[in-house]
Amino acid sequence: MRQIVLDTETTGLNPRSGDRIIEIGCVEIVNRRLTGNNFHVYINPERDSEEGALAVHGLTTEFLSDKPKFAGIADELRDYVRGAEVIIHNAPFDLAFLDAEFERLGLPRFKEHIESVTDTLVQAKELHPGKRNSLDALCDRYGISNAHRVLHGALLDAELLAEVYLAMTRGQNSLTIDLAVDQPAADAEQIVATAPVEEMIVLAADEAELAEHAALLDKLDKEVKGACIWRAEPAPAN
Incomplete structure (x- = not known):
């Protein structure tokens, strides 16, 4: 524009x-x-x-x-x-x-x-x-x-x-002045390739966090008088 x-x-x-x-x-x-x-x-x-x-x-x-x-x-x-x-x-x-x-x-x-x-x-x-x-x-x-x-x-x-x-x-309070020639944008495959999956860090919930999450689900079950959707078991991995 x-x-x-x-x-x-x-x-x-x-x-x-x-x-x-x-x-x-x-x-x-x-x-x-x-x-x-x-x-x-x-x-x-x-x-x-x-x-x-x-x-x-x-x-x-x-x-x-x-x-x-x-x-x-x-x-x-x-x-x-x-x-x-x-x-x-x-x-x-x-x-x-x-x-x-x-x-x-x-x-x-x-x-x-x-x-x-x-x-x-x-x-x-x-x-x-x-x-x-x-x-x-x-x-x-x-x-x-x-x-x-x-x-x-x-x-x-x-x-x-x-x-x-x-x-x-x-809500932008300042401007970026770009007088240089824009470089071609990397495609999606190039962007994904820069972040190898093996370098991703996954933090699992500890026992206290799991207990707190279960208590929250119990509360939701009580409020809706049934089982909330987060009770559903995930599909088994192939």
Whole structure:
């Protein structure tokens, strides 16, 4: 399964009023493992960031002035996310900005290029009703260090969200990053061959343990008013 954890930074809060995307960060997960095949780009929004947004991400107009415009990275982004499940925290926010950028270019909406969208904010609210479920709060809840997160950054936030997502969905609090080429898995016969039967240690029950087991069976017989199935004699060996 290929999943892409995505985050954006923007010039403000409302794409309808002309706010634009200035940064996109994506982290690829395949079969619940980070692959290192990330996507990260800064974008020239052709406008200034609002004061409140600038305080959050710290990406100045001067810094972004020589970065590509969204039209210059749109095809690369679409190719990267194509057919994947995309995981976003508070998905309606990011999707609204992505759709606005695609609309400017006459392209179909973002969802039409991918398999599906998973909103981790919705998941978190279902798992932790009535509690704070921001990315920072979830990092604290699942023991994921975000001490290096002074300002918001799309790639850093996507990396943190990947850890949060795996923690929420399978209780895994850390990730194994495997950048090496996977080796072919050993087949069943090879695995069995590595554990010779003669090396297996079998511990037989002693007299006290057998007596305790018999007492337990007697108790079960009394409760069911009959003989429990564990009284059955094993079939003789051939």
